Amino acid sequence: MSNPSILILPGDGIGPEVMTEVRKVITWFGEARDIQFDVSEDLVGGAAYDKHGTPLADETMARAQEVDAVLLGAVGGPAYDDLDFSVKPERGLLRLRKEMDLYANLRPAQCFDALADFSSLKRDIVAGLDIMILRELTSGVYFGEPRGIFEEGNERVGINTQRYTESEIERAARSAFELAMRRNKKVCSMEKANVMESGILWREVATRVGKEYPEVELSHMYADNGAMQLVRAPKQFDVILTDNLFGDILSDCAAMLTGSLGMLPSASLGAPMANGRPKAMYEPVHGSAPDIAGQGKANPIACILSFAMALRYSFDMGAEADRLEKAIETVLSDGARTADLLGEDGVDPISTSEMGDAVVAAL
Amino acid sequence: MSNPSILILPGDGIGPEVMTEVRKVITWFGEARDIQFDVSEDLVGGAAYDKHGTPLADETMARAQEVDAVLLGAVGGPAYDDLDFSVKPERGLLRLRKEMDLYANLRPAQCFDALADFSSLKRDIVAGLDIMILRELTSGVYFGEPRGIFEEGNERVGINTQRYTESEIERAARSAFELAMRRNKKVCSMEKANVMESGILWREVATRVGKEYPEVELSHMYADNGAMQLVRAPKQFDVILTDNLFGDILSDCAAMLTGSLGMLPSASLGAPMANGRPKAMYEPVHGSAPDIAGQGKANPIACILSFAMALRYSFDMGAEADRLEKAIETVLSDGARTADLLGEDGVDPISTSEMGDAVVAAL
Numbered sequence: 001m002s003n004p005s006i007l008i009l010p011g012d013g014i015g016p017e018v019m020t021e022v023r024k025v026i027t028w029f030g031e032a033r034d035i036q037f038d039v040s041e042d043l044v045g046g047a048a049y050d051k052h053g054t055p056l057a058d059e060t061m062a063r064a065q066e067v068d069a070v071l072l073g074a075v076g077g078p079a080y081d082d083l084d085f086s087v088k089p090e091r092g093l094l095r096l097r098k099e100m101d102l103y104a105n106l107r108p109a110q111c112f113d114a115l116a117d118f119s120s121l122k123r124d125i126v127a128g129l130d131i132m133i134l135r136e137l138t139s140g141v142y143f144g145e146p147r148g149i150f151e152e153g154n155e156r157v158g159i160n161t162q163r164y165t166e167s168e169i170e171r172a173a174r175s176a177f178e179l180a181m182r183r184n185k186k187v188c189s190m191e192k193a194n195v196m197e198s199g200i201l202w203r204e205v206a207t208r209v210g211k212e213y214p215e216v217e218l219s220h221m222y223a224d225n226g227a228m229q230l231v232r233a234p235k236q237f238d239v240i241l242t243d244n245l246f247g248d249i250l251s252d253c254a255a256m257l258t259g260s261l262g263m264l265p266s267a268s269l270g271a272p273m274a275n276g277r278p279k280a281m282y283e284p285v286h287g288s289a290p291d292i293a294g295q296g297k298a299n300p301i302a303c304i305l306s307f308a309m310a311l312r313y314s315f316d317m318g319a320e321a322d323r324l325e326k327a328i329e330t331v332l333s334d335g336a337r338t339a340d341l342l343g344e345d346g347v348d349p350i351s352t353s354e355m356g357d358a359v360v361a362a363l
Numbered sequence: 364m365s366n367p368s369i370l371i372l373p374g375d376g377i378g379p380e381v382m383t384e385v386r387k388v389i390t391w392f393g394e395a396r397d398i399q400f401d402v403s404e405d406l407v408g409g410a411a412y413d414k415h416g417t418p419l420a421d422e423t424m425a426r427a428q429e430v431d432a433v434l435l436g437a438v439g440g441p442a443y444d445d446l447d448f449s450v451k452p453e454r455g456l457l458r459l460r461k462e463m464d465l466y467a468n469l470r471p472a473q474c475f476d477a478l479a480d481f482s483s484l485k486r487d488i489v490a491g492l493d494i495m496i497l498r499e500l501t502s503g504v505y506f507g508e509p510r511g512i513f514e515e516g517n518e519r520v521g522i523n524t525q526r527y528t529e530s531e532i533e534r535a536a537r538s539a540f541e542l543a544m545r546r547n548k549k550v551c552s553m554e555k556a557n558v559m560e561s562g563i564l565w566r567e568v569a570t571r572v573g574k575e576y577p578e579v580e581l582s583h584m585y586a587d588n589g590a591m592q593l594v595r596a597p598k599q600f601d602v603i604l605t606d607n608l609f610g611d612i613l614s615d616c617a618a619m620l621t622g623s624l625g626m627l628p629s630a631s632l633g634a635p636m637a638n639g640r641p642k643a644m645y646e647p648v649h650g651s652a653p654d655i656a657g658q659g660k661a662n663p664i665a666c667i668l669s670f671a672m673a674l675r676y677s678f679d680m681g682a683e684a685d686r687l688e689k690a691i692e693t694v695l696s697d698g699a700r701t702a703d704l705l706g707e708d709g710v711d712p713i714s715t716s717e718m719g720d721a722v723v724a725a726l
């Protein structure tokens with residue numbers, strides 16, 4: 001059998017910097033554990049636009065469909081702010097999600113004990129936090145038609161369409177329940193069923209799928225209340241199931257609870273391929289952070305943890321994923337901090353590359 | 364000139380309880396300050412449905428259009444969960460907002476110093492917090508057509524439409540800039556212009572309106588980042604301008620920063636009426652809290668502060684509003700706490716009605 005294949009798309013801003021550190025980790029797995037990956041690399045986002053005039057070339061898209069896992073850095077930046085909507089860096093990312101049909105976006109929000117004091121929330125509210133947000137990623141208002149800016153009378157109107165079919169909701173819900181079965185057996189589904197019919201259908205389908213998982217406790221919450229509860233008492237949750245747009249906001253909100261966005265990975269999974277592995281893309285939750293790009297200040301941990309998720313969900317290497325996560329915990333407990341993780345206690349930050357080296361050393 | 368008129372709609376759950384306390388305050392203004400209001404009362408939400416089979420009777424709607432200000436308690440509750448969407452308690456509230464054309468929803472998030480330790484956020488992050496969210500309230504996905512659950516092939520699809528015209532964005536943006544002029548001269552506009560065309564139009568119009576207010580510093584932020592920044596460093600904001608759905612979530616998120624939802628008022632303002640006063644409805648941000656309804660546990664402060672906003676925005680009685688807000692601060696500094704405001708230090712909570720009495724006594 002050939003080696004598992006990975007396509008690396010570093011993208012823009014700090015994407016290439018953090019990806020360099022992931023490569024060190026991949027190399028370590030090859031050398032120290034004899035786990036080999038076929039790694040290729042290509043452009044996405046602004047970097048792809050600069051070369052090809054499109055944020056994702058068709059060849060790159062085709063390659064992404066073939067590999068076992070895509071690792072993506074980040075896309076976007078002020079240099080591309082004035083681009084037409086259709087070629088914005090984000091469209092490259094959205095195209096990957098849509099065409100690979102990556103409907104289940106897993107966003108864990110875990111608070112590392114060594115960082116609990118760094119959160120803007122009080123320690124007892126976040127210490128030990130371990131929740132998983134399952135965000136539907138291929139539908140909803142991100143992709144619904146009609147969309148656009150249209151003339152209407154003597155003015156313009158901006159239109160987007162929130163749109164969910166039963167089967168779209170169903171497969172996302174099923175992923176959430178499957179995850180919950182391997183965790184603490186609780187799913188909280190969030191929508192605005194009091195205001196939106198799409199939310200009513202969401203709630204109905206989630207309830208129906210829930211009946212197939214009698215061991216899992218299902219609750220429903222309006223998304224506004226969900227945001228509030230995430231800040232008030234996030235440990236009440238295990239798995240949160242929500243749609244594309246609510247998931248975007250709620251997961252960023254949850255991310256911030258853990259102290260730094262520089263810590264948070266994500267996995268976007270689709271249907272199984274012929275080899276049994278799911279279509280998959282892994283990316284840090286953080287963006288391209290143009291303000292610190294190229295300065296060696298970025299925290300590579302979110303991207304390294306995204307690779308750990310790849311080990312777990314694409315390559316069935318749970319023990320190796322544990323090992324990598326453990327190494328990161330060790331490094332943090334030892335006090336290594338990139339600039340984003342600095343509180344007031346006057347520790348000196350280490351660089352992106354020093355953090356990557358520290359993780360490899362702890363492996 | 365006749366007395367200013369107020370229509371009280373207590374609604375469901377804790378709505379009637381907290382409104383009883385507001386009535387005490389209104390009575391105090393009549394007796395102690397000789398400021399008289401013509402107060403009438405009617406049903407909304409589940410209470411209206413129980414009597415009339417609709418969450419807002421036409422007569423009530425007509426009366427709301429005539430008065431100087433509507434004070435609303437809260438709507439909804441589990442007893443109404445299985446009602447058809449078209450007669451849900453929330454539809455009564457949404458009808459008032461829409462037909463009164465209350466496009467500017469003002470949601471202050473202020474952290475009372477006496478409560479700073481009660482927030483789940485660290486004291487230094489929230490102490491002194493004073494931000495204002497301006498949420499557009501009459502359009503967007505709450506009201507856009509088409510909407511509903513439709514058959515499509517052999518399954519159903521839930522559809523809602525996000526829809527903003529230039530003039531809708533413009534008037535909301537203008538309200539935000541006007542507010543900022545009387546505050547710290549900063550507006551941060553939040554949307555998802557990287558994903559939604561309606562967000563692109565939003566950003567463009569906000570920028571255009573901003574040109575009329577050269578003294579005000581305008582910034583733009585994606586709504587997901589906005590949620591994150593609210594948790595990370597909320598004091599960076601002055602006025603936040605956002606749409607109906609993002610505003611719903613972001614304002615609940617901001618609300619939680621202040622320690623208790625039981626503290627937060629809101630004003631929903633429309634165009635000026637013949638008498639120069641804006642169409643206006645005032646309501647606490649909290650919901651009907653069915654779990655504590657009827658137990659005398661509810662915190663009436665959010666509703667009393669909503670009346671203070673009425674004094675300020677409808678009746679041009681800024682000094683009286685200040686007086687009322689001051690009284691609440693005094694009561695809190697003296698240690699009075701309803702159950703929602705209790706930390707771990709073992710103080711005994713006072714009841715809804717004791718809190719109302721304490722505020723009146725401090726006036």
Ligand SMILES: CC(C)[C@H](C(=O)O)[C@@H](O)C(=O)O
Pocket residue numbers: 090093248557558587
């Ligand atoms: C970059 C952007 C298109 C994206 C999104 O809105 O989904 C990002 O915010 C995310 O959460 O992955």
Ligand SMILES: CC(C)[C@H](C(=O)O)[C@@H](O)C(=O)O
Pocket residue numbers: 194195224453456611
């Ligand atoms: C009750 C509900 C319809 C309402 C909304 O979604 O606007 C509430 O959450 C609010 O924020 O006022």
